[in-house]
Amino acid sequence: MLRGSLDTLSHTAMKTKISVIVWNEFQHERQSSAIAEIYPDGMHQVIAQALRVGDADLEVGTATLDQPEHGLSEERLAGCDVLVWWGHKAHDQVDDAIVDRVQKRVLEGMGLIVLHSGHFSKIFRRMMGTNCSLKWREADEKERVWVVEPSHPIAAGLGEYFELPYEEMYGERFDIPQPDSTVFISWFEGGEVFRSGCTWERGHGRIFYFRPGHEAYPTYYDANVQKVLNNAVRWAAPRVNIVDNCPNAQPLEPIAKKALNFAKVGILQSTKDIQ
Numbered sequence: 001m002l003r004g005s006l007d008t009l010s011h012t013a014m015k016t017k018i019s020v021i022v023w024n025e026f027q028h029e030r031q032s033s034a035i036a037e038i039y040p041d042g043m044h045q046v047i048a049q050a051l052r053v054g055d056a057d058l059e060v061g062t063a064t065l066d067q068p069e070h071g072l073s074e075e076r077l078a079g080c081d082v083l084v085w086w087g088h089k090a091h092d093q094v095d096d097a098i099v100d101r102v103q104k105r106v107l108e109g110m111g112l113i114v115l116h117s118g119h120f121s122k123i124f125r126r127m128m129g130t131n132c133s134l135k136w137r138e139a140d141e142k143e144r145v146w147v148v149e150p151s152h153p154i155a156a157g158l159g160e161y162f163e164l165p166y167e168e169m170y171g172e173r174f175d176i177p178q179p180d181s182t183v184f185i186s187w188f189e190g191g192e193v194f195r196s197g198c199t200w201e202r203g204h205g206r207i208f209y210f211r212p213g214h215e216a217y218p219t220y221y222d223a224n225v226q227k228v229l230n231n232a233v234r235w236a237a238p239r240v241n242i243v244d245n246c247p248n249a250q251p252l253e254p255i256a257k258k259a260l261n262f263a264k265v266g267i268l269q270s271t272k273d274i275q
């Protein structure tokens with residue numbers, strides 16, 4: 001027993017790096033020269049590099065829609081601690097089987113960070129169970145991101161607020177379930193406000209939605225945005241990795257015989273029953 005426990009401990013201790021996959025549909029950057037000018041290698045590369053530079057303990061790879069299985073094979077996802085998701089115009093091209101696979105990993109403990117227009121992605125809507133709709137306007141507006149939970153780990157190192165000189169407006173109502181924490185609230189030049197940094201737990205996994213990141217603006221080069229992404233990856237990293245089951249359990253102590261007898265249905269349920 002002791003030997004086994006020690007082995008488990010040393011195995012856990014050996015994995016010191018947090019494995020991150022930055023997923024991007026990678027369409028705008030290849031279809032629009034104006035957007036390619038901002039992100040010549042794709043947004044995912046800028047985000048991935050910011051994570052690597054910001055935190056030496058991260059092992060960061062990327063994946064895109066066009067790759068086989070969208071770059072998210074069973075094996076790759078099994079080794080992934082935190083998945084970062086940017087999608088916009090091709091949500092419908094994401095295979096449902098891959099959405100199932102990502103959902104399963106989040107429920108097991110993998111972190112999920114959904115960025116900007118990912119609010120309408122299949123995986124975010126699946127995890128939220130709501131429409132995830134919002135108000136929007138593309139008008140080169142200033143966004144002021146207020147830090148409303150300064151003690152939250154995702155807000156570490158930020159001031160009272162930070163500003164992005166050019167962003168797309170997202171406004172309330174954002175149709176999401178009540179977040180566990182609302183870390184940021186954005187104000188826009190045109191007057192609207194938006195819950196722009198929200199956290200939830202689903203199963204054993206942590207989810208963070210972060211609003212900024214419209215493809216037409218250089219948002220992912222911003223130092224404060226990069227700090228948020230680094231903090232969020234740390235926060236969302238798995239604490240456990242538990243594959244779901246639904247066992248028929250034997251009692252720990254004898255159960256006293258009762259005066260009345262009831263029928264036992266005895267159906268053995270398993271996760272296969274609901275697939």
Ligand code: ZN
Binds near residue numbers: 116117213214215
């Ligand atoms: Zn946008």
